[in-house]
Amino acid sequence: MPDYQQHLQLAADFLRNADHVVAFTGAGISAESGIPTFRDDDGFWQRYPPEHFATWDGLFATLTRDPDGLIDFLLAVLEPIVEAAPNPAHVALAQLERHVNVTIITQNVDALHQEAGSTVVKEIHGTLFETVTLTGSFEHLVTRQEVRKVIEELKEIRGQSFVRTRLPLVIRPLLGIGRRGPYRPNLVLFGDGLNDTTWEAALAAVRDASVMLTVGTSGEVMPAATLPREARAAGARLVTIDPEVDSGEGDICLQGRAGDVLPQLVNTAFP
Ligand code: OAD
Numbered sequence: 676m677p678d679y680q681q682h683l684q685l686a687a688d689f690l691r692n693a694d695h696v697v698a699f700t701g702a703g704i705s706a707e708s709g710i711p712t713f714r715d716d717d718g719f720w721q722r723y724p725p726e727h728f729a730t731w732d733g734l735f736a737t738l739t740r741d742p743d744g745l746i747d748f749l750l751a752v753l754e755p756i757v758e759a760a761p762n763p764a765h766v767a768l769a770q771l772e773r774h775v776n777v778t779i780i781t782q783n784v785d786a787l788h789q790e791a792g793s794t795v796v797k798e799i800h801g802t803l804f805e806t807v808t809l810t811g812s813f814e815h816l817v818t819r820q821e822v823r824k825v826i827e828e829l830k831e832i833r834g835q836s837f838v839r840t841r842l843p844l845v846i847r848p849l850l851g852i853g854r855r856g857p858y859r860p861n862l863v864l865f866g867d868g869l870n871d872t873t874w875e876a877a878l879a880a881v882r883d884a885s886v887m888l889t890v891g892t893s894g895e896v897m898p899a900a901t902l903p904r905e906a907r908a909a910g911a912r913l914v915t916i917d918p919e920v921d922s923g924e925g926d927i928c929l930q931g932r933a934g935d936v937l938p939q940l941v942n943t944a945f946p
Contacts, residue, residue: 682927687944689912689927693775693885698768699902700781700788703891703917707934708759710785711751714893723748729865742838746829749846753829756784756803757822761791764890764933767941769793774945778880782892782899784862797877799869799899801861806849811870814858821848869898877902882909888940889925890916890933916940 690696702712712718720729727733728748737745761769769792771777779788779796784803788796801807803822806814828845832838843851849860863869881887887906894900903913903925913925916937921930929936 679929679931682929683939683943686914686927686929686940689886689914690771690775690940690944693912695776695778695880695884696771696886696888697778697780697880697884697906697911698771698888698890699881699892699899699906700768700779700783700890701892701894702783704764704781704933705759705762705783705785705787706891707762707764707932708785708787710755710759710783712891714895719752722751725865731859731864731867734864738839738842742842743833746833746838746842750826750829753803753822753826757819757826759785759787761787762934764937765791765793767937768888771941771945778877778884780877780880780902782896795880797873797880799873799877800863801870803860803862805861806858807861808855809857809859812855813861814853814855817848817860825849874898878905881906881911884909884911886912886914888914888916888937890937892917914940 706712713720727737765787779793782800786804804817808814832841881902884906889903915925915928918932921928
């Protein structure tokens with residue numbers, strides 16, 4: 676693959692000469708950690724129609740109409756995330772910090788970048804491991820242990836006659852009423868606005884970046900998908916890493932799995 680090798684060298688030069696690298700990541704970077712993406716063949720939105728599962732109204736309507744279906748969806752989302760570990764792509768981005776200033780802007784809610792050791796992570800679609808009030812203020816942290824307990828109890832009540840009444844109690848670590856009123860997971864669903872502070876910080880990083888690595892995202896969701904264009908307008912070099920993308924708005928496309936390409940790229944730049 677002569678083109679691939681040439682592009683790898685060029686992208687490595689970009690990294691070596693960069694003051695600030697922004698990695699903009701989507702579900703594809705966590706695919707090799709066992710978490711399905713959204714729009715690939717086995718993706719969440721292929722199996723669970725977004726109109727029933729990707730909005731708060733849809734989820735509450737599904738709770739009433741089909742609580743066991745809601746449990747299936749919750750298990751499909753929660754189990755892979757809570758059991759996932761960072762893969763070589765997350766680790767390579769964390770290691771890149773030894774050589775250059777790095778900001779991660781992720782659409783993922785799995786906290787795998789932080790677990791791999793990345794220190795500056797902007798989670799523009801929120802995180803599963805935090806709850807917020809209905810106005811978006813921080814409520815409490817959610818531990819993996821608590822999510823595992825929710826998963827266990829969801830399995831116990833699935834298919835039981837009392838499922839509809841027990842479900843709200845089982846998911847109380849994630850959604851319920853606390854001392855400051857109702858709280859919910861800190862997740863951005865369809866139709867929700869982004870957290871302003873996080874989004875402004877992401878934009879500031881993008882405008883300051885010398886290189887943007889766009890990894891494993893279909894670029895279908897706004898406003899996240901505008902970030903590569905913002906970076907280009909501010910003068911950054913763009914590198915796209917995705918097995919399904921061989922050209923795009925980037926200067927360079929490295930077609931392949933993030934877990935293969937990112938370690939190669941970082942090792943080539945900083946042997
Ligand atoms: P998508 O499912 O839309 O896109 C996943 C991308 O990852 C595709 O381009 C795949 O080709 C690529 N991919 C798959 N395996 C990969 C691998 N091993 N290495 C690298 N890339 C791989 O997921 P996102 O773009 O993240 O938002 O989706 C964006 C948003 O849509 C999500 O944050 C979520 C969803 O609705 C909200 O819920 C608001």
